[in-house]
Amino acid sequence: MYLNNNEAYKNFIALLNSEIFIDKSMILKILNKRIHTTNRFICITRPRRFGKSEITNLIESYYSKALDTNSIFDTLNISEENCYTEHLNKYNIIKVDFSIKKETSEDYTSYINRIINGISDDLLLAYPEVDCAKCETLSSKLVATKDEFVFIFDEWDYIFNKGIYLNYHEDFLDFLRVLLKGRSYVSLCYMTGILPIKKHSSGSALNMFEEYTLLDDGVFEEFFGFTEQEVRSLCQQNKMGYNELAYWYNGYKMESGLKIFNPRSVNLAIMKKKCKSYWVNTGAMNEVLEYLEIDPMGVRDDIVRMVNHEEIEIEDIEEFRAGQGIPQTKEEIYSAMITLGFLTYSDGLLSIPNKELMGEFEKALKDKSFSGEFDIFKESRLMLQATLSRDTETMAKILHNIHNREISLYDYNHENGLSSVVSLAYLSARSKYIIKKEEHTGKGRADFIFHPLTSRYIPIIIELKRGKGTQTAIDQIINQEYTTTLFDRSKRNILIVGIDYTEGKDHTCHVMELEYRRGINEV
Incomplete structure (x- = not known):
């Protein structure tokens, strides 16, 4: 069934009964203001796993006149609003999940006709007085009911996102246009998916929709x-x-x-009760690998820098839209990665959002297709081992290799050049430590503090110098009391590391272990 189905209600009840439930019902306050207005067409796009389908279940459970959900919504935040009862269980709902296909293969005509015929059959049952035989189109049947409907479309972009029915994408957009545009029977249309609506060169078939995306929202973000x-x-x-x-x-x-x-x-x-990567969207990551293989104008170099916890400055990012095809330019690739949820963008700066996604990019760069990037990860594992065993000769050699290989990325004439290369040298350490740069501690800010994720690893403080010698770096850590806060938190020994780069003499390293003494090291 497509009309006044109760499946969404069952799913919403299951969500309410879950151990973890966050009340998102205040979205209804915004939607209630859009009903019966020219702003009633709403398209919200987000990456997978952001709760889009759960919100459609909430919306349908609230508006559907086939349900009595007063006792449920009375307990939610929306019940405190003046508009609450005005729209509760007052509307016919037409809900379509465009990702639902037959178990066997079907062509586009069968796919779209199954949806049209399904809605038509539901209308025939609900409105037996309407002579559907005289109505040639779905929209004419809806007009004949002389009723109003709330339309909820989930995964509207399914055929675009999956790259199927390529020759019928325009037909699909026209189907939505004919069904919705200018129709008085539409009280509200709420549409959601991953990809924003495709724009035509001669205008948009669906230009009545207001779109809200990761890059351009400001209304539905929370x-x-x-x-x-x-x-x-x-x-x-x-x-x-x-x-x-x-x-x-x-x-x-x-x-x-x-x-x-x-x-x-x-x-x-x-x-x-455990933080780890729960990312399961492997198909999307395969797409990212394809983008990295295209690599226009140094995308891979930028990804290495972002894996290194840097932000990339880039202007004029535009939406990656349904039907756009494989991205080719640097800006298109970044836009696609943002849309799929792999990158985040704000105030002109592009970055990897969190540890979970950082791990996915690390896996991608370890792919055999990217031998140069794989060498960085291999050396960074050796760098941590060398540091923990105080093998300063190996540490200096690794820094030398990364410096020479990545000189295009990190110019040592730039004040952050040495810091960036050292950060890259410890890339693999991020699976064992939370690494903070320029963290305030003692009487100043340490260049790097490594906070271990488990008790298996010793805390580390690193100070960098250019042409002043490693002993100067070690003395600064001790004299500025950088260790005080870390001793207080960890209550165990700490490794302190001095790294110096002198032009013409290369890198030198010095590692010391400071002993924790209860009552002496503590604040």
Whole structure:
């Protein structure tokens, strides 16, 4: 059934009964203002796993006149609003999930006719007084009912995203246009998917829609994904540390400055009491590998820098839209990665959102197709081993190799050049440490502090110098009391590392272990 189905209600009840539930019902306050207005056509696009389908279930459960959900919504935030009862269970719902296909293969005509015929059959049952035989089109049948409907379309972009029915993409857009545009029977149309609507050179078939994307929203941002405040509350309820969850799953930056967590991964981490990668969208990562193989104008170099926790400055990122085809330019590739949820973009700066996605890019760069990038990861594993064993000769050799290979990325004449190469040398250490650059500690800021994720690894402080010698770096760590806070937190020994680069003499390293003494090292 497509008309007044109760499947969404069942799914919404299952969500309400789950151990982890975040009340997103205030989205209804915004939608209620759009009903019966020229702004009633809404298209919201987000990457997978951002709770889009869950929101469609909430919306249908609220508006559907085939349901009585008063007792449920009375407990949610929307019940405090003046508009609450005016629209509760007042509308016929036509819900279509465009990702649902037959188990066997079907061509486009069968696919779209199955949807049209399904809605037509539902209308025939609900409106027996309407002579559907006289109505040639679905829209004419809807007009004949003399009724109004709320349309909810989930995964509207399915055939574009999956690259199927390529010769019928324009026909599909025209189907939506004829069904919706200028139709008085549309009280509200809420459409969601991954890809924004395709733009035609001669205008848009669906230009009545207002679009809200990762790059351009400002209205619906807080309803897709979990906000920092929501995750803090979940952490308190479930006795989990907020900082670790934020390190793994936070970092999607919205236009307003709001930061959003990946909700599915937060759910799983809290349920399993363990932070790790729960990313399962391997198909999308295969697409990213294809983009990296195209590599126009140094995309791979930029990805290496972002894996190294740097932000890339880039202007004029435009939306990657349905039907656009394989991206070719640097800007198109970044736009596609943002749309798929692999990168985040704010204030002209592009970055990898969090530890979970960082791991996916590291896997991608370790692919056999990228031998140069794989060498970086191999050397970075050796760098941590050499540091922990105080093998300063190997440390200096690795820094020399990375410096020479990545000189196009990091110019040592730039003040951050040495810092960037050292950060790259410890790339693999990020699986064992939270690495903070320029963190305030003691009487100043340390260049690097390595906070171990488990008790198996010793904390590390690194100070860098240019042409002043490693002893100067070691003395600064001690004299500026950089170790005080770390001793207080970890209550164990600390490695301190001095690294110096002198032009013409290359890199030198010095490693010392400072002993923790209770009552002496503490504040």
